[in-house]
Amino acid sequence: MSRPADIFSLLSPRHRLLAGLTLALANFMVVLDLTIANVSVPHIAGNLGISADQGTWIITSYAVAEAICVPLTGWLAQRFGAVRLFTMSMLGFGLFSLLCGLSMTLGMIVVCRIGQGLCGGPLMPMSQTLLMRIFPPEQRGRVMALWAMTTLLGPTLGPIVGGYISDNWSWHWIFFINLPIAALCIFSALTLLRPVETERVKLPIDYIGLALLVFWIGCLQIMLDIGRDHDWFGDPLIVALAVMAGIGFCVFLIWELTEEHPIVDLRVFRHIGFTSGVFTLALCFGAYFAGIVIIPQWLQLSMGYTATWSGLATSFTGVSAMFIAPIAGRMIGKTDVRLMISGGVAWIGFATLWRTQWTADADFWTLAMPQFIQGIGMPFFMIPLTTLTLGSVRPEETASAAGMQNFLRTLAIAISTSIVLTGWGDGQRVSRNEMAGTLHADPTLADLAGRGFTPEQGRQVVANLVDAQSLVVSMNHVFFTAAVVLFMAATLVWLAPRPTGRVDTSAAH
Template identity: 35%
Template structure:
């Protein structure tokens, strides 16, 4: 008999904020350390290149944990696995905050990413099982606030904590939250038995996924710094990724209990929802990386000020998610998705039309419009993914959806950073071609620079810097427009989804 036998049924609206908070805590740690790397480097006597492994180690192990979380939930029992993941994440956070040196910090960050990777998909699976299909909108709204708003809030919160206290507190802050979550989850979340039907663990399949996805994330995170396939290291990683993942795919169909069940992609809604979720991660994480970089490198913003510009967008999502949650099930989900893609596309195109003279309020409002569109995407996409799926697949489905969003983010950031550098180089060539002495506009501008600098050599250096900055700014604008086009091209795919069951607008009514 379950340890929870006889326990009074718990209102699912008590469970929803608990699992959402667990997901929020984990997603926040993906971005909260970004603005603190210089402080960590100075404190631990490390160089800038070395400290990037604080981010890479977390992302690599997180990428490994995400897709296998569904299988682990079934094997150990979902509630026990969920509590174990929170305990592991909390202890790793404590160790990170007390790390005596960079090497130990990197190791503890890897453990933190491995333990925390399960929190997103398991939280989503718990919500999917706690609410009937037509009532999941508001529940997924809470989860959506966690996984969509946290990346926007993370850099600002991390900068404030680092400036006011110490970089160690960006990790130690998880400890009291984790302890409270452990106590509440043990008290209120029903226990579930293990469901591995006695089949043997596919250790070889597990190793293939760990190696393949770990190397993929490593490649994405370091590719631009290593000049991609000009680097033997990146070539070797790419070969390992292809061999490991193809081997897993081929042999997985012969396994009775595969670590990642790829047969779920035969369900049309689930397959298309994964594509949309991948692109959502691509645009959300990609644009969240581009905007602060633009503001800090070309507009003179500090990391904290750049975070403040992004924060209103995070609050806009938090405001809109409950509204969208009430609409899901009452309005055709395909209409909501089309609206979200359209608004986000227009907002991204608007970002691509800005100039260097744009002020902080204009940037913040442009970001708000973009995130308002994103608010209409997460909940309908997540809810639509479960249409037609058997309930027994919820753990695996949630893990794969979370993985696709994070994979989209990793691919998006990697490709956009490469696109930015390559296009800036091309733009610089075009601009330099227009700096001919026979050009009246250029000659007039160069004379003004000479008057300002009082020296021909300095004037030439200033002109060269201006050309480089303008070339990079145009590349930023092209990047935003590229994201806008990519989102617009998704609209026809949305109408291939089967709509959700209708429930009418109103307060959610319990769970099954």
């Protein structure tokens, strides 16, 4: 194996540039797939003959599978080598993308999305780790800026691309478009990255820890997914899943904390800076993702938007974030990162609170402007958080800390999706009943009858209006709760001591 000082001479500047673009493209594809399906859920649900609530399994199954695999990335990279792991993951991601596009049932597409998430999980951390490996220190700043731009650009373009494809082609193509990108990345990795392969270490496999990880996360997610259709804890099945998830989680904690070679290193949580940082991250992404899940569905189901236009309305967060990211990057080292994070999270909270004023007759720019304003705060939250969390652990713990950070982020997104949709649906039913109990519809029905509507048609018009209003009222309540969570997270980060010294972010993802 080459000494670190010799690694940079293994690739010519041209090959290094091509390899860097390949790795950035791979990261972009994985991040894009996290949101590209969001606006397409109504199309997929309609085509497969399932409800919109069942369609959200397509989102959560990918996120949870990724959450399971990401903490294992460090162990897998040592076991198989970083380049080999990247190549195998990209091959699996492309294969499962093909199968997702060919799916004709909900069961098949959920299983294939799980496979897609398991293979896609290592691609983000491996793309960043390999970028740090092939570029010398003086070039890493520009390279990681490119990587960060793909991370911000993916969620921005996901709803737009997914909406356009669903409206003009077919939802199957939101998965098929991954195939040429995957093929290009595999070819480039085999051609360019072989000289910088890492040394393989045959580590013992913590089979019990791995099984416990899959068990408790699987029970938790199934409970969250089917709970809405089973009256939650009124159903013995949901109670059993909750008990199994709780017991599995406790046993997993005990096992991993006492195992000599744990599959997931939980000891990093002894650092208060890391713990407060990652829980801030989890709360923020859970609250932030509430809007990403609800807004496209509301726009399509109630406001008459196409998937393309609903994607455009939600994309402005990424547009403003991309312009602000360089400013946030330059402030690190000159400003207390806790202040940056707290201010950025509070900014996002105020933007979320702004959305609680939405009505059923809001125009496009009324909906898009809070998204744009929210994006200004995103870089001040995302970029310095890595400095805080990874600066709070020992250097040899950086990889484990980064894996756990991404694990909690993706798990928070999956849990948030299920909880938010449940709250939205329950709130809509409560609001509808309250409106129906106080509604005096006789003058409206008489006016509609004068316009030529039959009594049945008039009652249907009134029912549709009540449904539309109850949807937006319930959604505003969800946004208010999300804003409260964000304000709590803005204070939580101050439990951390101020990080000192430079942080090696090569393992961060």
